[in-house]
Amino acid sequence: MFAFAGTEYLRFLIKLIAVLDPFFAVPVFLSLTAGRTDVQRRHLAQVISLTVFIVLLLSGLAGATILELIGASLASFRLGGGLVLLAMAFAMLHATPGNVRQTAAEASEIDGQESLGIVPLAIPLLAGPGAISMVIVAMNRRSWAADAMFIACIAAAAVLIWVILRLAVPIGHALGTTGLNIANRLLGLLVAAIAIQMMANGLKELFPLLSATH
Numbered sequence: 001m002f003a004f005a006g007t008e009y010l011r012f013l014i015k016l017i018a019v020l021d022p023f024f025a026v027p028v029f030l031s032l033t034a035g036r037t038d039v040q041r042r043h044l045a046q047v048i049s050l051t052v053f054i055v056l057l058l059s060g061l062a063g064a065t066i067l068e069l070i071g072a073s074l075a076s077f078r079l080g081g082g083l084v085l086l087a088m089a090f091a092m093l094h095a096t097p098g099n100v101r102q103t104a105a106e107a108s109e110i111d112g113q114e115s116l117g118i119v120p121l122a123i124p125l126l127a128g129p130g131a132i133s134m135v136i137v138a139m140n141r142r143s144w145a146a147d148a149m150f151i152a153c154i155a156a157a158a159v160l161i162w163v164i165l166r167l168a169v170p171i172g173h174a175l176g177t178t179g180l181n182i183a184n185r186l187l188g189l190l191v192a193a194i195a196i197q198m199m200a201n202g203l204k205e206l207f208p209l210l211s212a213t214h
Contacts, residue, residue: 010140018190019085019130020157021054021092022164023175023183028121029168036160042166043131049162052120056135056154060147062135078202083135085195088130092188095181100129126161130191137198 029048033041040144067077084100091098139150164171 007148009153012134012150013156015190015194016131016153017160018136018187018194019088020126020161020186021186021187021191022090022126023127023171023180024097025121025161026164026168026171026180027177028125029165030172032121033168035118041168045162045165045168048122048126048165049158051118051132052127052161053121053155055127056131056158059132059149060135060139060150060154060192062179064140067136067140072138073206075202075205077133077140077199078137078195079206080202081130081137082195082197082199082202084133085130085198088128088190089188090197092184092191095184097125122171127158132196134194 025048033044067074087100088098091100120168135150135154139147159163178189
Protein backbone atom coordinates (compact mmCIF):
# COMPACT_ATOMS: atom_id res chain seq x y z
CA MET A 1 0.00 0.00 0.00
CA PHE A 2 2.84 2.38 0.87
CA ALA A 3 4.56 1.63 -2.46
CA PHE A 4 1.33 2.36 -4.33
CA ALA A 5 0.88 5.65 -2.48
CA GLY A 6 4.48 6.60 -3.21
CA THR A 7 3.92 5.90 -6.89
CA GLU A 8 0.80 8.08 -6.87
CA TYR A 9 2.70 11.05 -5.42
CA LEU A 10 5.61 10.55 -7.82
CA ARG A 11 3.19 10.54 -10.74
CA PHE A 12 1.60 13.72 -9.44
CA LEU A 13 5.02 15.40 -9.16
CA ILE A 14 5.99 14.42 -12.70
CA LYS A 15 2.66 15.60 -14.09
CA LEU A 16 2.86 18.86 -12.16
CA ILE A 17 6.36 19.58 -13.49
CA ALA A 18 5.17 18.86 -17.04
CA VAL A 19 2.23 21.25 -16.66
CA LEU A 20 4.35 23.97 -15.04
CA ASP A 21 6.85 23.62 -17.93
CA PRO A 22 9.74 25.49 -16.28
CA PHE A 23 11.79 25.35 -19.49
CA PHE A 24 9.34 27.73 -21.15
CA ALA A 25 10.11 30.23 -18.40
CA VAL A 26 13.86 30.22 -19.18
CA PRO A 27 13.86 32.60 -22.19
CA VAL A 28 11.26 34.81 -20.49
CA PHE A 29 13.36 34.96 -17.34
CA LEU A 30 16.50 35.79 -19.33
CA SER A 31 14.67 38.58 -21.16
CA LEU A 32 13.26 39.93 -17.92
CA THR A 33 16.64 39.94 -16.16
CA ALA A 34 18.75 41.23 -19.04
CA GLY A 35 21.25 43.73 -17.66
CA ARG A 36 20.63 42.74 -14.04
CA THR A 37 23.24 41.44 -11.63
CA ASP A 38 23.51 37.83 -10.51
CA VAL A 39 22.27 38.84 -7.06
CA GLN A 40 19.15 40.39 -8.59
CA ARG A 41 18.57 37.28 -10.71
CA ARG A 42 18.91 35.05 -7.66
CA HIS A 43 16.44 37.17 -5.72
CA LEU A 44 13.92 37.15 -8.58
CA ALA A 45 14.24 33.37 -8.96
CA GLN A 46 13.48 32.99 -5.25
CA VAL A 47 10.45 35.28 -5.46
CA ILE A 48 9.06 33.46 -8.51
CA SER A 49 9.49 29.95 -7.10
CA LEU A 50 8.06 30.99 -3.71
CA THR A 51 5.07 32.64 -5.41
CA VAL A 52 4.38 29.49 -7.44
CA PHE A 53 4.47 27.41 -4.25
CA ILE A 54 2.12 29.73 -2.35
CA VAL A 55 -0.39 30.02 -5.20
CA LEU A 56 -0.57 26.26 -5.73
CA LEU A 57 -0.68 25.59 -1.99
CA LEU A 58 -3.58 27.96 -1.40
CA SER A 59 -5.40 26.62 -4.47
CA GLY A 60 -5.10 23.06 -3.23
CA LEU A 61 -6.21 23.86 0.31
CA ALA A 62 -9.14 26.04 -0.75
CA GLY A 63 -10.15 24.05 -3.83
CA ALA A 64 -12.82 21.86 -2.21
CA THR A 65 -14.42 24.86 -0.50
CA ILE A 66 -14.50 26.84 -3.74
CA LEU A 67 -16.14 23.98 -5.62
CA GLU A 68 -18.78 23.69 -2.89
CA LEU A 69 -19.48 27.42 -2.99
CA ILE A 70 -20.08 27.46 -6.74
CA GLY A 71 -21.98 24.15 -6.65
CA ALA A 72 -19.58 22.36 -9.01
CA SER A 73 -18.77 18.67 -8.68
CA LEU A 74 -15.23 17.32 -8.77
CA ALA A 75 -16.16 15.38 -11.90
CA SER A 76 -17.19 18.52 -13.78
CA PHE A 77 -14.03 20.26 -12.60
CA ARG A 78 -11.95 17.35 -13.88
CA LEU A 79 -13.57 17.75 -17.28
CA GLY A 80 -13.11 21.53 -17.32
CA GLY A 81 -9.54 21.28 -16.06
CA GLY A 82 -8.78 18.69 -18.71
CA LEU A 83 -10.01 21.04 -21.44
CA VAL A 84 -7.75 23.78 -20.09
CA LEU A 85 -4.77 21.41 -20.04
CA LEU A 86 -5.52 20.26 -23.58
CA ALA A 87 -5.53 23.85 -24.83
CA MET A 88 -2.18 24.37 -23.08
CA ALA A 89 -0.81 21.16 -24.61
CA PHE A 90 -1.64 22.30 -28.16
CA ALA A 91 0.18 25.59 -27.51
CA MET A 92 3.19 23.76 -26.04
CA LEU A 93 3.37 21.51 -29.11
CA HIS A 94 3.72 24.71 -31.16
CA ALA A 95 6.33 26.01 -28.67
CA THR A 96 4.14 28.99 -27.80
CA PRO A 97 2.55 29.99 -24.47
CA GLY A 98 -0.98 30.18 -25.86
CA ASN A 99 -3.72 32.48 -24.60
CA VAL A 100 -4.54 30.21 -21.66
CA ARG A 101 -1.10 30.71 -20.16
CA GLN A 102 -0.20 34.20 -21.39
CA THR A 103 -2.13 36.88 -23.27
CA ALA A 104 -0.63 39.36 -25.71
CA ALA A 105 -0.97 42.12 -23.12
CA GLU A 106 0.97 40.08 -20.56
CA ALA A 107 3.69 39.32 -23.10
CA SER A 108 3.93 43.04 -23.86
CA GLU A 109 4.24 43.76 -20.15
CA ILE A 110 7.21 41.42 -19.92
CA ASP A 111 8.84 42.90 -23.01
CA GLY A 112 8.55 46.31 -21.45
CA GLN A 113 10.05 45.00 -18.20
CA GLU A 114 7.29 46.68 -16.25
CA SER A 115 6.72 43.54 -14.19
CA LEU A 116 8.64 42.40 -11.13
CA GLY A 117 8.36 38.79 -12.29
CA ILE A 118 5.51 37.78 -10.03
CA VAL A 119 2.94 38.78 -12.65
CA PRO A 120 2.83 37.49 -15.31
CA LEU A 121 5.93 35.23 -15.02
CA ALA A 122 5.02 33.39 -11.81
CA ILE A 123 1.29 33.95 -12.34
CA PRO A 124 -0.08 32.83 -14.76
CA LEU A 125 2.88 31.73 -16.89
CA LEU A 126 3.96 29.05 -14.40
CA ALA A 127 1.21 28.77 -11.78
CA GLY A 128 -1.59 29.15 -14.29
CA PRO A 129 -5.04 27.59 -14.72
CA GLY A 130 -3.62 24.22 -15.74
CA ALA A 131 -1.38 23.73 -12.71
CA ILE A 132 -4.04 25.11 -10.36
CA SER A 133 -6.64 22.69 -11.78
CA MET A 134 -4.30 19.73 -11.29
CA VAL A 135 -3.60 20.64 -7.67
CA ILE A 136 -7.27 21.18 -6.81
CA VAL A 137 -8.22 17.80 -8.29
CA ALA A 138 -5.37 16.02 -6.48
CA MET A 139 -6.01 17.56 -3.06
CA ASN A 140 -9.81 17.50 -3.14
CA ARG A 141 -11.30 15.78 -0.08
CA ARG A 142 -8.12 13.91 0.84
CA SER A 143 -6.75 13.12 4.30
CA TRP A 144 -4.34 15.49 6.01
CA ALA A 145 -1.56 12.94 5.56
CA ALA A 146 -2.21 12.75 1.82
CA ASP A 147 -2.42 16.55 1.58
CA ALA A 148 0.95 16.81 3.33
CA MET A 149 2.51 14.56 0.68
CA PHE A 150 0.94 16.57 -2.15
CA ILE A 151 2.23 19.77 -0.53
CA ALA A 152 5.71 18.21 -0.40
CA CYS A 153 5.41 17.48 -4.13
CA ILE A 154 4.40 21.10 -4.79
CA ALA A 155 7.41 22.25 -2.77
CA ALA A 156 9.70 19.95 -4.77
CA ALA A 157 8.34 21.36 -8.04
CA ALA A 158 8.91 24.91 -6.76
CA VAL A 159 12.49 24.03 -5.83
CA LEU A 160 13.05 22.63 -9.33
CA ILE A 161 11.75 25.87 -10.81
CA TRP A 162 14.20 27.79 -8.62
CA VAL A 163 17.10 25.57 -9.75
CA ILE A 164 16.21 25.94 -13.44
CA LEU A 165 15.84 29.72 -13.16
CA ARG A 166 19.13 29.99 -11.28
CA LEU A 167 20.75 28.04 -14.13
CA ALA A 168 18.78 29.90 -16.81
CA VAL A 169 21.90 31.44 -18.37
CA PRO A 170 23.86 28.19 -18.88
CA ILE A 171 20.68 26.30 -19.82
CA GLY A 172 19.83 28.96 -22.40
CA HIS A 173 23.34 28.83 -23.84
CA ALA A 174 23.46 25.01 -23.89
CA LEU A 175 20.02 24.32 -25.36
CA GLY A 176 19.41 27.46 -27.37
CA THR A 177 16.01 28.30 -28.82
CA THR A 178 15.72 25.01 -30.70
CA GLY A 179 16.58 22.88 -27.69
CA LEU A 180 14.14 24.72 -25.44
CA ASN A 181 11.39 24.37 -28.06
CA ILE A 182 12.04 20.63 -28.30
CA ALA A 183 11.78 20.34 -24.50
CA ASN A 184 8.51 22.29 -24.58
CA ARG A 185 7.07 20.05 -27.29
CA LEU A 186 8.01 16.88 -25.42
CA LEU A 187 6.34 18.20 -22.27
CA GLY A 188 3.38 19.19 -24.43
CA LEU A 189 2.89 15.54 -25.40
CA LEU A 190 2.82 14.58 -21.72
CA VAL A 191 0.37 17.36 -20.91
CA ALA A 192 -1.91 16.23 -23.75
CA ALA A 193 -1.99 12.70 -22.32
CA ILE A 194 -2.66 14.08 -18.83
CA ALA A 195 -5.48 16.25 -20.17
CA ILE A 196 -7.19 13.41 -22.01
CA GLN A 197 -6.96 11.12 -18.98
CA MET A 198 -8.38 13.84 -16.73
CA MET A 199 -11.30 14.43 -19.10
CA ALA A 200 -11.92 10.69 -19.39
CA ASN A 201 -12.06 10.35 -15.61
CA GLY A 202 -14.44 13.30 -15.39
CA LEU A 203 -16.74 11.85 -18.06
CA LYS A 204 -16.80 8.46 -16.32
CA GLU A 205 -17.80 10.12 -13.05
CA LEU A 206 -20.47 12.28 -14.70
CA PHE A 207 -21.79 9.43 -16.83
CA PRO A 208 -21.17 6.12 -14.99
CA LEU A 209 -22.65 4.14 -17.88
CA LEU A 210 -19.53 4.99 -19.90
CA SER A 211 -17.42 2.83 -17.59
CA ALA A 212 -19.97 0.04 -17.15
CA THR A 213 -18.96 -3.36 -18.41
CA HIS A 214 -21.30 -5.45 -20.49
